Amino acid sequence: MAAPGTTIDENFITHEKGLLSWLTTLDHKRIGVMYLMCVLGAFLLGGTAALVVRTELWTPGPTIISHDVYNQAFTLHGAAMVFLVIIPGIPAALGNIVLPLMLGAKDVAFPRLNLASWYLWVIGALFLIASLVTNAADTGWTFYTPYSTTTTTSVIPAVFGAFILGFSSIFTGLNFMTTIHKLRPPGMTWFRMPLFLWALYSTAVMQVLATPVLGITLLMLIVERAVGIGIFDPKLGGDPVLFQHFFWFYSHPAVYIMIVPAFGVVSEIFPVFSRKRVFGYKFIALSSVAIAILGFLVWGHHMFTSGQSVVASTVFSAITFLIAIPTAIKVFNWVTTMYKGAVHLETPMIYSLGFLWVFTIGGVTGMFLSVMSTDIHLHDTYFVVAHFHYVMMGGAITALLGGLHYWWPKMSGRMYNEKLGQVSSLIVLFGLNLTFFPQFIMGSRGMPRRYYNYLPEFQEMHQLSTIGAYMMGLGFVITAWYLIVSLKKGRIAPANPWGGHTLEWHCSSPPPYYNFHDAPVITEGPYEYADWTYDKKIGGYVRKGQ
Amino acid sequence: MTHFVANSLLLFSAQPDGAFVPKLAPTDNFWLPNAGSELARSIDSLFMFIMWSSIVSVLIILIAAAWICWKYKGGAREENRAALSQEDHSTTLEIVWSVVPMFFLVTVFVWGFKDFVALRTSPKDSIEIYATGQKWKWTFKYPSGHVDSELHVPQGKNVRILIKSVDVLHSLFIPEYRVKMDAVPGRYTELWFNPEQAGTSPIFCAEYCGTQHSDMMSQVTVHAGDGYDKWLLEMEKRIDALPPVELGQLMVKQFGCGACHSLDGKTGTGPTFKGLWAKTETLATGQTVLVDENYVRRSILEPMADVVQGFPPQMPSFKGQLSDKKIDGIVEYLKTLK
Numbered sequence: 001m002a003a004p005g006t007t008i009d010e011n012f013i014t015h016e017k018g019l020l021s022w023l024t025t026l027d028h029k030r031i032g033v034m035y036l037m038c039v040l041g042a043f044l045l046g047g048t049a050a051l052v053v054r055t056e057l058w059t060p061g062p063t064i065i066s067h068d069v070y071n072q073a074f075t076l077h078g079a080a081m082v083f084l085v086i087i088p089g090i091p092a093a094l095g096n097i098v099l100p101l102m103l104g105a106k107d108v109a110f111p112r113l114n115l116a117s118w119y120l121w122v123i124g125a126l127f128l129i130a131s132l133v134t135n136a137a138d139t140g141w142t143f144y145t146p147y148s149t150t151t152t153t154s155v156i157p158a159v160f161g162a163f164i165l166g167f168s169s170i171f172t173g174l175n176f177m178t179t180i181h182k183l184r185p186p187g188m189t190w191f192r193m194p195l196f197l198w199a200l201y202s203t204a205v206m207q208v209l210a211t212p213v214l215g216i217t218l219l220m221l222i223v224e225r226a227v228g229i230g231i232f233d234p235k236l237g238g239d240p241v242l243f244q245h246f247f248w249f250y251s252h253p254a255v256y257i258m259i260v261p262a263f264g265v266v267s268e269i270f271p272v273f274s275r276k277r278v279f280g281y282k283f284i285a286l287s288s289v290a291i292a293i294l295g296f297l298v299w300g301h302h303m304f305t306s307g308q309s310v311v312a313s314t315v316f317s318a319i320t321f322l323i324a325i326p327t328a329i330k331v332f333n334w335v336t337t338m339y340k341g342a343v344h345l346e347t348p349m350i351y352s353l354g355f356l357w358v359f360t361i362g363g364v365t366g367m368f369l370s371v372m373s374t375d376i377h378l379h380d381t382y383f384v385v386a387h388f389h390y391v392m393m394g395g396a397i398t399a400l401l402g403g404l405h406y407w408w409p410k411m412s413g414r415m416y417n418e419k420l421g422q423v424s425s426l427i428v429l430f431g432l433n434l435t436f437f438p439q440f441i442m443g444s445r446g447m448p449r450r451y452y453n454y455l456p457e458f459q460e461m462h463q464l465s466t467i468g469a470y471m472m473g474l475g476f477v478i479t480a481w482y483l484i485v486s487l488k489k490g491r492i493a494p495a496n497p498w499g500g501h502t503l504e505w506h507c508s509s510p511p512p513y514y515n516f517h518d519a520p521v522i523t524e525g526p527y528e529y530a531d532w533t534y535d536k537k538i539g540g541y542v543r544k545g546q
Numbered sequence: 547m548t549h550f551v552a553n554s555l556l557l558f559s560a561q562p563d564g565a566f567v568p569k570l571a572p573t574d575n576f577w578l579p580n581a582g583s584e585l586a587r588s589i590d591s592l593f594m595f596i597m598w599s600s601i602v603s604v605l606i607i608l609i610a611a612a613w614i615c616w617k618y619k620g621g622a623r624e625e626n627r628a629a630l631s632q633e634d635h636s637t638t639l640e641i642v643w644s645v646v647p648m649f650f651l652v653t654v655f656v657w658g659f660k661d662f663v664a665l666r667t668s669p670k671d672s673i674e675i676y677a678t679g680q681k682w683k684w685t686f687k688y689p690s691g692h693v694d695s696e697l698h699v700p701q702g703k704n705v706r707i708l709i710k711s712v713d714v715l716h717s718l719f720i721p722e723y724r725v726k727m728d729a730v731p732g733r734y735t736e737l738w739f740n741p742e743q744a745g746t747s748p749i750f751c752a753e754y755c756g757t758q759h760s761d762m763m764s765q766v767t768v769h770a771g772d773g774y775d776k777w778l779l780e781m782e783k784r785i786d787a788l789p790p791v792e793l794g795q796l797m798v799k800q801f802g803c804g805a806c807h808s809l810d811g812k813t814g815t816g817p818t819f820k821g822l823w824a825k826t827e828t829l830a831t832g833q834t835v836l837v838d839e840n841y842v843r844r845s846i847l848e849p850m851a852d853v854v855q856g857f858p859p860q861m862p863s864f865k866g867q868l869s870d871k872k873i874d875g876i877v878e879y880l881k882t883l884k
Contacts, residue, residue: 234732276629342620371658446721451760
């Protein structure tokens with residue numbers, strides 16, 4: 001291992017050369033980088049579909065595309081963003097790169113399974129794209145029956161794609177769970193683990209337990225559509241509401257699969273950029289676990305208007321309220337972490353503060369929807385659309401961007417342009433609010449979602465929203481630009497640019513192929529910053545006495 | 547006179563592709579549409595209570611965060627400014643910020659539960675109207691047997707809507723009364739409301755149902771006094787007295803045929819009605835057929851029998867919904883659409 005604070009020549013990027021060396025690699029960092037590139041590519045696809053949708057909604061009548069193309073565009077947007085971007089985003093891309101490093105391990109427990117999961121992602125994505133180029137599915141990402149079993153569009157490839165992506169997700173979950181159980185270094189007790197790992201662990205449990213249900217459900221849907229065996233279609237003796245139960249039994253835990261890793265990312269960034277121990281470590285760690293458990297028991301809150309019984313709705317509503325508590329605890333702890341710290345407002349921290357801003361709004365608006373009486377009015381309106389975009393886009397994507405900037409020096413070995421990072425993060429955050437806040441207003445005023453035509457009364461709000469979407473698009477273009485430029489022209493990154501104490505900052509940037517020569521011995525928690533001082537010469541932190 | 551009836555039922559201005567555009571009633575509330583029932587107002591007060599609590603708590607959190615960032619700013623990295631404290635734990639604080647929101651959440655839950663039970667329990671003395679959702683229109687069947695594409699109800703009476711669907715999921719959504727219920731094929735669902743104010747307000751389909759989901763709008767009209775009974779009587783009387791062509795025109799409107807079959811020659815989900823009569827159509831099977839009385843009749847009753855080439859087999863059957871007299875009317879009306 002080279003001296004801390006410096007960079008050595010041999011690293012995982014230069015270790016082997018050629019495309020084949022990447023496609024056959026078993027190195028978690030390389031697999032993570034491949035995942036990251038694919039996820040960002042899918043983000044471009046889903047984002048383009050979003051801009052098509054938002055452009056169409058500029059006027060109340062037809063604007064640029066037909067009814068059917070609009071329905072296909074929002075289906076593509078939803079399916080791509082959920083299955084290809086947000087679910088694998090933080091765990092499979094950032095998690096793959098960082099998790100073994102944080103454990104001081106040489107790799108994940110099952111490197112081959114890890115590569116297999118990436119290939120499954122690619123195959124699943126190809127099926128989704130196959131549906132797109134033949135006759136794109138127009139069901140919405142939720143595939144509700146009996147519409148999905150009767151529409152003439154090519155639903156089967158899209159559903160089969162989601163089925164395969166489910167296995168990719170299960171593989172990653174299994175791998176991370178095993179790795180965290182078996183490969184922690186000497187001295188790293190559960191409560192000395194970085195919070196990001198607690199989050200990934202909770203996520204992995206959900207991925208492994210919930211995703212099979214989605215797989216079974218999607219397979220049943222394919223069977224009904226292809227062979228005509230009645231499971232969900234009442235014409236064939238099935239029950240359409242059964243599909244909703246099965247679907248949300250997976251897809252509600254899935255929203256926590258999307259957001260819990262985001263909690264993990266900001267739980268790392270807040271203490272590092274405040275130069276202060278994280279506040280309420282155990283509460284943040286265990287609240288991830290609590291959310292993972294409770295997340296399985298609330299799926300029926302998506303179905304208050306489905307004809308589900310009052311008793312069932314009441315139970316689902318009550319448990320949903322319980323989840324608010326661990327979520328609020330996290331928010332309070334992050335704010336308190338900064339208190340009396342030394343707060344540095346660089347790009348990762350701006351994204352984390354943006355997360356706090358946007359996620360809190362997404363969280364409190366969840367209350368309107370978990371209260372049964374108000375949900376009846378708001379269900380399937382733009383209020384719901386705004387709420388989950390504040391949580392998924394404002395929460396998960398914002399944290400993904402924060403994490404991307406935070407670990408960018410580690411994974412690429414280069415520093416990105418900090419000024420541009422700050423400017424574009426602000427453009428993205430303001431664009432995000434401009435896009436989705438008007439959607440709360442028109443939603444509670446009665447604007448239903450998935451509408452191609454709408455009442456002229458809602459036009460102003462739709463136009464604000466569309467302007468916001470383009471603003472976000474601009475922010476992302478700038479981000480992509482300076483990140484790509486940094487790969488060639490960025491300043492060589494020090495081992496520890498932000499002064500983190502979790503183990504990935506103890507090895508060089510980019511890390512050597514085998515990460516650590518010897519397994520580090522852990523004697524303290526991951527948030528002890530007293531020994532690290534900033535060295536202007538190398539532009540990063542070095543540890544006293546080394 | 548008969549023209550007046552037909553026109554009074556064609557209340558809406560048409561968008562370019564023939565969709566109806568109902569209008570929201572004016573309201574003082576920034577966030578919510580006009581509340582048309584007592585229950586709606588009660589739900590609104592809970593909505594506003596959560597809204598204000600949310601605004602206050604979000605502001606407290608964000609202002610606190612902003613103030614901390616400013617007050618404890620780290621300055622340049624090379625200054626190596628250390629945190630003023632490394633305190634990382636306070637059980638008291640954790641308990642306080644877990645328990646305080648709990649009180650709020652229990653209050654809101656109980657309040658919401660009360661109104662939800664009321665929303666889902668229709669009073670025994672309700673007028674019952676059947677609503678049917680199908681791609682892409684609503685039809686309402688009144689106790690008198692009258693069928694209409696719009697919902698008419700008496701002011702101040704409890705109205706119970708029994709909802710079904712003949713194809714895919716739909717959802718009957720009347721923002722004015724804060725009610726919404728899915729139309730599920732194969733079962734009945736229901737909702738109820740008690741309209742306080744005479745006037746009109748929109749009805750939407752809230753559950754995505756395909757191509758023209760967003761055109762599946764209608765309107766509820768609340769009649770003051772005995773206006774509702776009068777309206778029902780009038781409808782029956784006038785429909786009875788209509789000459790066939792106007793009866794046909796009215797049926798095409800009431801059953802929402804225009805959602806798929808344009809009257810102006812534009813291709814929709816189904817063939818346009820304009821110039822359809824006496825045309826020779828090529829079917830999906832490759833055969834040809836002359837559009838005559840028998841073809842139109844069969845297409846209404848058994849739409850899957852002879853689907854025209856190039857169009858999806860989407861049309862539902864109207865067997866049992868249209869009397870022979872009404873079908874005769876539609877035939878006569880089509881003859882006029884040259």
